[in-house]
Amino acid sequence: MSVNDIYDVIVVGAGVVGPTIATALARQGRRVLIIERDWSTPDRIVGELLQPGGVKALKDLGMIQAINNIEAIHVTGYYVKYGGQIVRLDYPDKQDAMKTSPAKLVPDCVFDGNDKMKSDYTLSSKDWEEDERVRGVAFHNGEFLMNLRAMVKSEPNVTWVEGTATKILRDEENPSIVTGVLVKQNLELKTYSAKLTISCDGIYSKFRKELCAENVPVVGSYFVGLKLVDAKLPMPNRGHVILGSHAPILIYQISPHETRILCAYRSTKPPSQTNDELYNYLRDEVLPALPKETQPSFEKALETRKFRAMPNQYLPAVKQGKETKGLIMLGDSLNMRHPLTGGGMTVGLNDSALLAKLLHPRYIEDLDNHEILTKQLSTFHKKRKNLDAVLNTLSIALYTLFAADKNALMILQKGCFKYFVLGGDCVSGPIGLLSGILPFPMLLFNHFFSVAFYAIYCNFIDRGLLGFPIALIEAFDTIFTAIIVFTPYLWKELVY
Numbered sequence: 001m002s003v004n005d006i007y008d009v010i011v012v013g014a015g016v017v018g019p020t021i022a023t024a025l026a027r028q029g030r031r032v033l034i035i036e037r038d039w040s041t042p043d044r045i046v047g048e049l050l051q052p053g054g055v056k057a058l059k060d061l062g063m064i065q066a067i068n069n070i071e072a073i074h075v076t077g078y079y080v081k082y083g084g085q086i087v088r089l090d091y092p093d094k095q096d097a098m099k100t101s102p103a104k105l106v107p108d109c110v111f112d113g114n115d116k117m118k119s120d121y122t123l124s125s126k127d128w129e130e131d132e133r134v135r136g137v138a139f140h141n142g143e144f145l146m147n148l149r150a151m152v153k154s155e156p157n158v159t160w161v162e163g164t165a166t167k168i169l170r171d172e173e174n175p176s177i178v179t180g181v182l183v184k185q186n187l188e189l190k191t192y193s194a195k196l197t198i199s200c201d202g203i204y205s206k207f208r209k210e211l212c213a214e215n216v217p218v219v220g221s222y223f224v225g226l227k228l229v230d231a232k233l234p235m236p237n238r239g240h241v242i243l244g245s246h247a248p249i250l251i252y253q254i255s256p257h258e259t260r261i262l263c264a265y266r267s268t269k270p271p272s273q274t275n276d277e278l279y280n281y282l283r284d285e286v287l288p289a290l291p292k293e294t295q296p297s298f299e300k301a302l303e304t305r306k307f308r309a310m311p312n313q314y315l316p317a318v319k320q321g322k323e324t325k326g327l328i329m330l331g332d333s334l335n336m337r338h339p340l341t342g343g344g345m346t347v348g349l350n351d352s353a354l355l356a357k358l359l360h361p362r363y364i365e366d367l368d369n370h371e372i373l374t375k376q377l378s379t380f381h382k383k384r385k386n387l388d389a390v391l392n393t394l395s396i397a398l399y400t401l402f403a404a405d406k407n408a409l410m411i412l413q414k415g416c417f418k419y420f421v422l423g424g425d426c427v428s429g430p431i432g433l434l435s436g437i438l439p440f441p442m443l444l445f446n447h448f449f450s451v452a453f454y455a456i457y458c459n460f461i462d463r464g465l466l467g468f469p470i471a472l473i474e475a476f477d478t479i480f481t482a483i484i485v486f487t488p489y490l491w492k493e494l495v496y
């Protein structure tokens with residue numbers, strides 16, 4: 001075992017979030033070590049659609065170039081299909097986005113490296129700049145990551161190593177203080193020390209239990225991913241959401257020839273591929289629900305039987321810096337939500353931008369000043385809440401409605417679609433919330449319960465005069481269900 005230099009910061013994990021916080025802190029003059037177990041291009045089905053709120057955070061971090069030269073596809077909103085009906089949801093106006101930027105959480109802080117973000121931004125073509133609406137972007141997750149990694153590696157204050165962090169090291173005299181990590185590099189164990197360790201080790205984080213052993217992720221369902229080749233989509237440059245009696249299906253183009261399809265699977269256990277259950281579900285329930293023009297590419301993908309499943313987990317964030325000092329969780333190791341709304345990277349990148357601002361040397365000169373660090377982490381916990389409460393609660397609530405498996409949820413699902421059909425604020429509000437542009441929990445509350453009451457109203461109309469008594473009973477059940485699927489999550493997100 002060898003003892004290496006002491007760094008200001010160790011970042012564990014070079015996925016989506018790790019390189020951004022490492023780069024931001026290095027640009028503030030900190031000496032940063034970033035540890036990743038595998039620097040080669042990952043091939044994953046996660047993190048392929050970045051919402052406009054995430055694009056903005058990436059700009060804020062001075063790393064917008066990471067979406068360059070990867071044949072990324074710009075995204076202008078959503079296409080939602082419910083049975084035979086279709087509704088188009090456009091992302092919000094840029095003007096609204098300017099007024100409500102989540103990146104303005106700490107308005108008076110500017111990155112030292114801000115100038116770097118002006119150059120070479122392929123998607124900031126005239127077309128992009130002149131579009132009056134904000135945009136999202138879809139890409140190969142692996143290629144996006146490789147751009148982020150190239151950027152962090154090029155920072156003069158950054159040292160990078162390939163190895164697996166195996167243990168968090170604590171001060172012998174005061175074990176509440178984290179002093180670094182033990183890393184397995186080839187077959188050797190190395191000790192790296194730092195004033196601050198930031199763990200961005202993702203969904204299966206080894207280290208989140210160091211902060212709070214009781215806060216464990218809950219698997220709600222699975223997503224099964226397939227890659228479609230040269231798929232025809234009814235509305236290109238949009239995320240496609242297909243609703244019906246099946247669990248929700250998501251489709252978005254990730255490169256000129258490839259399109260991702262994620263099919264939700266209502267199970268808390270991974271779907272077995274050893275029998276035909278999954279194949280039959282995809283063939284019998286998913287295929288007929290898809291838009292006609294998309295079906296041929298799906299059929300081809302189905303025949304390859306190359307299905308990849310990922311768990312959809314929920315994990316509320318805990319307050320950091322109190323009991324364990326010198327260790328911060330960021331990204332999926334801190335907080336997870338349902339991927340249906342594609343909010344994970346937006347939360348992670350906004351958290352990264354906010355944390356970097358709060359750790360700027362003008363606020364905390366020495367990162368081992370635990371008193372100030374605890375204060376800044378408390379501010380971090382408070383300031384991240386608005387955006388994160390919106391994206392996390394919305395993801396869980398929408399999934400519950402869209403994967404409806406009981407009558408009250410089906411009423412809510414139908415009502416939600418009909419609410420979108422109304423247009424105006426009934427679209428701009430929800431899509432502004434989902435895109436990470438409107439970080440207002442009360443707005444989410446208003447829209448959610450407007451959907452619930454509208455769903456009840458629509459159900460009364462559908463049932464007619466004769467069905468009034470049934471509709472009345474269903475009204476109580478629906479409002480009760482709406483409260484149960486929504487308020488505990490919003491409460492957890494805002495209060496803890």
Ligand SMILES: Cc1cc2nc3c(=O)[nH]c(=O)nc-3n(C[C@H](O)[C@H](O)[C@H](O)COP(=O)(O)OP(=O)(O)OC[C@H]3O[C@@H](n4cnc5c(N)ncnc54)[C@H](O)[C@@H]3O)c2cc1C
Nearest residue numbers: 013015016017037046047048049165202331332339344345
């Ligand atoms: C099915 C699915 C689809 C999703 N789709 C989207 C989407 O379209 N849009 C969106 O915004 N979000 C999406 N998400 C969420 C998104 O992928 C995550 O929020 C995001 O990747 C989190 O970034 P991260 O850096 O925290 O973790 P990751 O990106 O997973 O990075 C973790 C990194 O840490 C490394 N690592 C782990 N342990 C160690 C260790 N011990 N030592 C060294 N290195 C280590 C890993 O190799 C990896 O590189 C999806 C999630 C799922 C499950």
